[in-house]
Amino acid sequence: MRIGILTGGGDCPGLNAVIRAVVRKGITVYGHTIVGFRHGWRGVIEGEVVDLDRETVRGLLPRGGTILGSSRTNPFKSDDGVERLQATIETEHVDALIVIGGEDTLGAAHELAEHGVRCVGVPKTIDNDLSATEVTFGFETAVQTATDAIDRLQTTAESHDRVMVVEVMGRHAGWIALHSGIAGGADVILIPERPFDIAQVCQRLQHRSRRGENFSIVVVAEGAVPAEGTMTLQSGSVDEFGHVRLGGVANRVTDEIKARTGFDTRVTILGHVLRGGTPTAFDRMLATRFGIAAIDAAHDGAADEMVALQCGEIVRVPLADAVGTLKTVAPELYELAEVFFG
Numbered sequence: 052m053r054i055g056i057l058t059g060g061g062d063c064p065g066l067n068a069v070i071r072a073v074v075r076k077g078i079t080v081y082g083h084t085i086v087g088f089r090h091g092w093r094g095v096i097e098g099e100v101v102d103l104d105r106e107t108v109r110g111l112l113p114r115g116g117t118i119l120g121s122s123r124t125n126p127f128k129s130d131d132g133v134e135r136l137q138a139t140i141e142t143e144h145v146d147a148l149i150v151i152g153g154e155d156t157l158g159a160a161h162e163l164a165e166h167g168v169r170c171v172g173v174p175k176t177i178d179n180d181l182s183a184t185e186v187t188f189g190f191e192t193a194v195q196t197a198t199d200a201i202d203r204l205q206t207t208a209e210s211h212d213r214v215m216v217v218e219v220m221g222r223h224a225g226w227i228a229l230h231s232g233i234a235g236g237a238d239v240i241l242i243p244e245r246p247f248d249i250a251q252v253c254q255r256l257q258h259r260s261r262r263g264e265n266f267s268i269v270v271v272a273e274g275a276v277p278a279e280g281t282m283t284l285q286s287g288s289v290d291e292f293g294h295v296r297l298g299g300v301a302n303r304v305t306d307e308i309k310a311r312t313g314f315d316t317r318v319t320i321l322g323h324v325l326r327g328g329t330p331t332a333f334d335r336m337l338a339t340r341f342g343i344a345a346i347d348a349a350h351d352g353a354a355d356e357m358v359a360l361q362c363g364e365i366v367r368v369p370l371a372d373a374v375g376t377l378k379t380v381a382p383e384l385y386e387l388a389e390v391f392f393g
Contacts, residue, residue, distance in 0.1 A: 053084045054349050055145040056103070058117040059091030059124070059156030063177045063189030064330030065338035067111035067118055069151055072342025074108045081350050086143065091152070092159060093124035096132055098139045112335055115328045126159055133166055140168065147349040151175050153187075154374050157357060161370040164355040171348045172357035172370050173341045177325060180224035180379065183372040184359035188338040193220065193325040194230045200321055201235030201268060208266040214256060214308055214316040218301030220325050221272030224379045227325065232270035233388050239267070240388050241304070243274035244380045249304065253311045255393030260314070269308075271301045340365050 056073055058066050070087070077083040085103040088094035101107075101119070111118065126132040140148070147169045150160040153176035160170035174181045179190040197219050208215040217237075219227045225242020232240035239255055241247045256267050305318040330338065337360065344358040344365040356367045 052081070052146045052350065053086065053144050054147050054149060054346070055086050055088055055095070055100075055140070055143070056119070056149040057088040057091055057094060057151065058119050058121045058175070059150065059152035059159075060121060060175070061123075061153070061177070062116050062121050062326050063175060064115050064192040064326070064328060065188035065334040066116065066121075066151060066175065067108075067114045068330065068335050068338035069173055069175075069188070069342040069345070070103070070118065071108040071111040072339045073149055073346045074103045075105065076343055077346045077350075078105060081346070083346075083350070086145065087119045090120040091122040091124055091156065092126045092132075092136070093122045094119075095139050095148075096124065096126060096135045098142070100139075100143055112339075113329050115326075115330065123155065125155070127162065133163070136163070137166065137168065147171060147354070149173060149345045149349055153178070154181060154377065157181070157370055158374040161355060161374055164370070169354040170370070171345050171353055172373065173345050174357060174359060174373060177227065178221055178224050179226040180222075180377045181373050182376055182378045183357065183368040184361065186337070186360055188334045188341065189326075189330070190226065191333045191337075192328070192331045193227050194234070195331055196325050196328065197227055197231035197270075197321055198234040200319065200324075201231060201237065201270065204319060205236065205266075205268060208268060212265040212315065214267045214269060214312075214314045216269045216271060216301045216305045216308070216316060216318045218271045218273055218318070218320040218322070220322070222274040223377050225272040225275070225385075226380060228270050228272035228275075229380055229384060229388055232268075233391070235268065235270070236391070237268045237270040239269040239392055240385075241269070241271045241275040241300075242380055242385065243272055243276060244382075245385055246276050246278040248278045249307045249311070252304070253308055256308065256314065257312055258393050260312075267314075269304065271304055273300060275300050
């Protein structure tokens with residue numbers, strides 16, 4: 052068999068570990084030919100193909116990013132995108148695609164099944180918001196990176212009697228904010244699932260100050276939204292999947308805290324720092340397991356399926372189950388965090 056592999060959407064730690072696992076087992080055990088498509092779906096549309104072998108993937112396990120490159124290209128965005136994609140697959144004699152991505156990349160893979168393109172999905176998102184899998188690789192590394200940053204900001208906040216507002220990634224789900232906030236001892240955590248009232252945030256910070264605790268940490272997911280009528284946010288441009296480009300909510304929160312409380316308030320936006328760097332041991336292991344399971348599924352002739360972690364085991368699930376609805380933070384988990392607020 053000749054199997055293609057691509058990485059789409061935002062990069063995250065562990066992508067290269069998946070590629071390595073697919074290539075190593077695909078070639079060594081099954082004798083398949085593995086090719087990579089550069090820059091996600093764009094590479095399939097434009098025919099950007101590279102051969103992958105044991106030498107190509109040597110030393111990839113601890114390396115962040117993706118050697119194949121990535122993009123947020125949507126093959127359904129242009130009139131001839133799907134036709135060009137199908138032509139490349141036919142020209143390159145690709146029997147199946149292993150698609151590593153989040154809701155958008157895998158959503159496109161699911162739609163392409165109706166056009167006869169055989170895809171096996173691998174769940175990838177630091178936001179941890181894909182359904183049908185307990186966790187996605189990259190998430191644990193992002194949480195650890197954010198927690199390390201919060202730990203450092205705690206000491207400087209205490210030294211200067213400041214409020215530190217820390218913005219982390221999380222468009223529709225606040226998993227990174229919640230986990231890193233709890234682990235880092237945050238005093239307030241704002242997530243997309245729970246619209247916030249900036250007045251209540253300020254009240255909690257003032258309550259801490261009256262108790263003699265003259266510093267605070269506020270962790271904000273980039274997709275956090277204020278309750279209607281409490282605060283305005285700026286809107287941004289959209290990508291090819293229709294998502295608004297986020298970022299900046301922490302700046303507005305910082306300005307409001309300054310204006311309403313008079314506290315010395317500073318902002319740190321971690322942003323893409325969370326995506327880069329070396330994956331943790333957990334993410335290397337999970338990504339490797341996913342890669343092995345993906346090449347097994349492709350070898351078995353699976354189509355329109357995704358590999359997933361459930362109850363500690365790697366299983367196959369329909370792609371539709373993974374991309375149909377997002378996995379968001381449950382109310383009881385946020386209530387756990389609220390115990391430590393203010």
